[in-house]
Amino acid sequence: MKKYDNGYFRIENVGDEVELYGWVQKKRNLGGLVFIDLRDRSGIIQLVSRPEDEFYEVASSLKNESVIKCTGIVSERESKNTKIPTGEVEVVLYSLELINQSADIPFSIEEDTTALEDTRLKYRYLDIRRENIKNNLILRSNVTLIARNYLSSLGFVEVETPILCVPTPEGARDYLVPSRINNGHFYALPQSPQIYKQLLMIGGMEKYFQIARCFRDEDLRADRQPEFTQIDIEMSFGEEEDIWNTTEGLMQEIFRNIKGVELPEHFERLTYNYCMDTYGSDKPDTRFEMKINDITDVFKGTFFEIFSKIISDGGIINAIVLKGYADNISRKKVDEYTEFVKVYKAKALSYLKYSSGELSGSIIKVLNDKEKERLIKDLELEDNDMVFIIADKKKIVKPALGALRNKLAHEFNLIPQDKYNFLWVTEFPMYEFSEEENRYVAAHHPFTSPRKEDMDKLLTDKENCYSRAYDLVLNGYELLSGSVRIHDSETQSKVFEAIGLSEEEAKEKFGFFLEAFKYGAPPHLGVGIGLERLIMILCDTDNIRDVVAFPKTASASCLMSSAPGVVDEKALNELGIKIK
Numbered sequence: 001m002k003k004y005d006n007g008y009f010r011i012e013n014v015g016d017e018v019e020l021y022g023w024v025q026k027k028r029n030l031g032g033l034v035f036i037d038l039r040d041r042s043g044i045i046q047l048v049s050r051p052e053d054e055f056y057e058v059a060s061s062l063k064n065e066s067v068i069k070c071t072g073i074v075s076e077r078e079s080k081n082t083k084i085p086t087g088e089v090e091v092v093l094y095s096l097e098l099i100n101q102s103a104d105i106p107f108s109i110e111e112d113t114t115a116l117e118d119t120r121l122k123y124r125y126l127d128i129r130r131e132n133i134k135n136n137l138i139l140r141s142n143v144t145l146i147a148r149n150y151l152s153s154l155g156f157v158e159v160e161t162p163i164l165c166v167p168t169p170e171g172a173r174d175y176l177v178p179s180r181i182n183n184g185h186f187y188a189l190p191q192s193p194q195i196y197k198q199l200l201m202i203g204g205m206e207k208y209f210q211i212a213r214c215f216r217d218e219d220l221r222a223d224r225q226p227e228f229t230q231i232d233i234e235m236s237f238g239e240e241e242d243i244w245n246t247t248e249g250l251m252q253e254i255f256r257n258i259k260g261v262e263l264p265e266h267f268e269r270l271t272y273n274y275c276m277d278t279y280g281s282d283k284p285d286t287r288f289e290m291k292i293n294d295i296t297d298v299f300k301g302t303f304f305e306i307f308s309k310i311i312s313d314g315g316i317i318n319a320i321v322l323k324g325y326a327d328n329i330s331r332k333k334v335d336e337y338t339e340f341v342k343v344y345k346a347k348a349l350s351y352l353k354y355s356s357g358e359l360s361g362s363i364i365k366v367l368n369d370k371e372k373e374r375l376i377k378d379l380e381l382e383d384n385d386m387v388f389i390i391a392d393k394k395k396i397v398k399p400a401l402g403a404l405r406n407k408l409a410h411e412f413n414l415i416p417q418d419k420y421n422f423l424w425v426t427e428f429p430m431y432e433f434s435e436e437e438n439r440y441v442a443a444h445h446p447f448t449s450p451r452k453e454d455m456d457k458l459l460t461d462k463e464n465c466y467s468r469a470y471d472l473v474l475n476g477y478e479l480l481s482g483s484v485r486i487h488d489s490e491t492q493s494k495v496f497e498a499i500g501l502s503e504e505e506a507k508e509k510f511g512f513f514l515e516a517f518k519y520g521a522p523p524h525l526g527v528g529i530g531l532e533r534l535i536m537i538l539c540d541t542d543n544i545r546d547v548v549a550f551p552k553t554a555s556a557s558c559l560m561s562s563a564p565g566v567v568d569e570k571a572l573n574e575l576g577i578k579i580k
Helices: 056-061 117-122 131-153 194-202 240-258 272-279 305-312 331-342 369-378 394-411 452-457 489-498 503-519 531-538 569-575
Strands: 017-030 033-040 043-049 067-076 089-100 176-178 186-188 207-215 227-236 268-271 316-322 350-355 358-361 385-392 422-426 431-434 439-442 469-474 477-484 524-530
Touching (some): 033 067, 043 056, 043 067, 056 089, 131 240, 131 531, 194 503, 227 531, 268 272, 305 316, 331 394, 469 531
Parallel strands (some): 043 089
Antiparallel strands (some): 033 043, 176 186, 422 469, 477 524
C-alpha cells in the first residue's frame, strides 16, 4: 500500500528516503535535468532525474497524466516555489517505473481550465483530478462525517430506508422502476424518505437520521439534479424549537470545522408572509437591504389612470430603491429590466431617478407635487437613487420585484462575500391553488400539520390556513424544508379531503401509512437538508455539478456514460413493457 502522501513533505523531511506514486502533472527538461511534478490526492512534489540515471530516458519520455512509481531522497530545492506547500523540497530519484502511460489528454488538468463544461463532463474521471473538483468532493465527505458524528452524539440513530418504494403523490414526478416479477406494476425511487421516516417514529425509533439518496423527475437548473442527497432528520416528542436547535447546532459544527466561522447561537426567524411582502421571495437573501416598499397609499386618489384602475381592482403598487447608482442606469438598461420582470408576468416597470433634489423618470409627468413629496419622504430618497415600481396584483408584484432585487444586487456587487446569513422562514400556507388542476393542493406535503389556531380552517378557509412548515434559508438558497407532521387519523383525513383526495384514493395510495396511525403514533417532526446546496455554498460555487462526483446535464443525461440508454427487446419483454 502507498505509504507517503506527495503533499506531505517539508524542509524537515530533508534526507528521508521515500517511495512515491502518482500522476505526472508536468515534465520539464532544463539543461539535461528532468523535473517532474508528481501529483496525488494530497498535492504535488517535484522529482529530479539526472542524465546519468539508468531510467533517464523513461523520465524524459513521460507524458502528462501517466502513472509512475519512484524512489528517492528528499532534498532542499535551490529554486524554491512558494506557491505550493512542498515548494522548499524535491525528491532526487534513485529509481522510476512507468506503471501506465497516458494517452494525449483532451484538456489540461489545471484549476482554471478553459475546457468547456460538456468536455469536462464527458471525461469526468479526468475532471475529478483537478484541484477544485477533488477538494469539493473531499469537503463533501468531511461534512457528512461531521453530520454523522454530531447527530450520533445527540442520540440519533442512522437507519437506511428503501430505494424501491410504492409510487405516492408527493409533488414532483416519480422515477419509475418496472417490476419483472410483477409485470404491469412499478416501484418508484423515493423523492424523499418522508413516509418511511414517519413510520420509524411510529416504530418507536424516536430519533432518526440518514444521508439519504432522493430522486425527482423534474426540470433541472444550476442548483438541482435529478438525483440528490439530503441529511434527513426526524424526532418524536418535540416542538419546532427542538428541531431548530438541533439543526442550528449542526450548522454551527459544520461551519466551525469547514470554514472556521462562528455562527450566531440562534438564527433569525421570519414568517412566510413577511418574507413575501418584504423581499418578494420565500427564500430571501438577507445579506443586503433593498426591501420592497408598499407605496399604494401614495397613489390613492391619483389621476394616473393606470395606477388608479389597478388600485380599484384590488392590486398594489410597490417599489424598490437602488441606492447611489441612478447615473449608472441607461434607458437601454431599464428596457432590459422591463423584459426581465415580464418573465414574472409583470406588464410594465416604471422608474424614477432622484438627483439634486428633483425626480425624473418614466412616470414623472403624471405625478403631482404631493405624490412626489410622499415618494421622496417614504422611500427616504438620497441623491443618485433609482426607484423601480411595479403595479399589479400582489401575486405578480412581489415575486417580480423580488427577482429584480436579486438581479440588481448581483449586477452592482451589493452582496457581501464571506457572509453567511441563515434564516428560518416559518408559517407557510397550508395549501396553494393549482391553476392547472383547478383545486387546492398541499403547499408542502399532505402530512404537514396545520397551525393549532388554524385547525378549524382546514376545510372552510383554505386560503388563510397556515401550516407548521418551515424552511432554513442560507444566502438566498433554500437549504432545508421541514415541518411538524400530522400524527392523528382525523386531521390527516381532513387534509386529504381538502386537497380532493377521496377516502378510496387515500387508502389506495397511503393505506399502509394510514393503517400505522391506528397503533399509537407519537407527535413528531423533522427536516431534510439539501446536502449538495450546502456543499455548493461552502465551496463558493453556484453550479451544483461542481460538488457531485458524476453529475447529469440540464437534460438529465450523463455525457460520460451516455445514460439514459436504450434497452433491448428481450429485456422489455421480460418486464412486460412495449415502447410507445
